[in-house]
Amino acid sequence: GQQVMQIPQYQHVQEGEDFTTYCNSSTTLSNIQWYKQRPGGHPVFLIQLVKSGEVKKQKRLTFQFGEAKKNSSLHITATQTTDVGTYFCAGLGGSNYKLTFGKGTLLTVNP
Amino acid sequence: SQTIHQWPATLVQPVGSPLSLECTVEGTSNPNLYWYRQAAGRGLQLLFYSVGIGQISSEVPQNLSASRPQDRQFILSSKKLLLSDSGFYLCAWRGGPLRNNEQFFGPGTRLTVL
Numbered sequence: 001g002q003q004v005m006q007i008p009q010y011q012h013v014q015e016g017e018d019f020t021t022y023c024n025s026s027t028t029l030s031n032i033q034w035y036k037q038r039p040g041g042h043p044v045f046l047i048q049l050v051k052s053g054e055v056k057k058q059k060r061l062t063f064q065f066g067e068a069k070k071n072s073s074l075h076i077t078a079t080q081t082t083d084v085g086t087y088f089c090a091g092l093g094g095s096n097y098k099l100t101f102g103k104g105t106l107l108t109v110n111p
Numbered sequence: 112s113q114t115i116h117q118w119p120a121t122l123v124q125p126v127g128s129p130l131s132l133e134c135t136v137e138g139t140s141n142p143n144l145y146w147y148r149q150a151a152g153r154g155l156q157l158l159f160y161s162v163g164i165g166q167i168s169s170e171v172p173q174n175l176s177a178s179r180p181q182d183r184q185f186i187l188s189s190k191k192l193l194l195s196d197s198g199f200y201l202c203a204w205r206g207g208p209l210r211n212n213e214q215f216f217g218p219g220t221r222l223t224v225l
Binding site (some may be wrong): 006031033035042043044045048088090092097098099100101102103104106 | 143145147152153154155157160162168170201205212213214215216217218219
């Protein structure tokens, strides 16, 4: 079945440093979504990418969808302590009903 | 506006005991509903999803079951809990294309099986 790999599993940065997490799917995706889960909380939707090569920005966050629609990345510029949490990618593939989540990247930020 | 409720928030159960977790959604009709489990420090594992009343799709064979007796109610059950059933259980509903197809998660239930 469809698999979504996400790296790294953990990332610790100093406040102000940049951060990137990468997502790769074993199959072509119709779209990819990104979620953020704060410690002790539930995942919250950040964004959806649909088009090949699409790039979207939300303030310090930049999301990219690969040309082949099999990989994606989330880049955070100048991290802040409020960025702490686990970032998940989730792909929508052959089934229109279910997302396949990556295992997430846990980001910790040292103030 | 739409809201999703889950209860209880935390639960401690002995091995072999039954389980019933409930999820309800307000403010939308005929939602796609999902149950996920998240083990400590791990990713989200899809357990069940439902596209309508009485329609359940199981993703992972295990000792859990799900039911959807009403349009906006989704129940996760077990007859006999195992230690490996411990985890964070999340219910979610999915918005349609006008909502970016995003999934809205409930607050979750933290289950500890002893």
